[in-house]
Amino acid sequence: MVSLVNRFDGKKFLEKNTGKKIMFVGDSISNNMWQSLTCLLHIAVPNSTYTSTSQTQQLSVFSFPVVLFFLYTFSLQESVEPL
Numbered sequence: 001m002v003s004l005v006n007r008f009d010g011k012k013f014l015e016k017n018t019g020k021k022i023m024f025v026g027d028s029i030s031n032n033m034w035q036s037l038t039c040l041l042h043i044a045v046p047n048s049t050y051t052s053t054s055q056t057q058q059l060s061v062f063s064f065p066v067v068l069f070f071l072y073t074f075s076l077q078e079s080v081e082p083l
Contacts, residue, residue, distance in 0.1 A: 010044020018066040
């Protein structure tokens with residue numbers, strides 16, 4: 001069985017999400033997805049201006065002139081309750 005998947009079009013993604021805010025919340029996997037998306041968008045429009053800031057250790061912001069991306073990372077700590 002052959003599955004055809006369209007290639008990611010960064011320009012189309014930015015056009016569809018103009019004026020919107022997108023937030024990734026999660027652990028290191030979300031962080032990796034967020035970094036991959038920002039790289040793909042930068043490749044799609046390499047001459048565009050963007051800003052990337054880390055406001056806190058857990059919150060980072062990446063913005064193109066038309067879309068604002070947030071990344072909030074957190075870690076879970078396992079707690080063991082006595083029986």
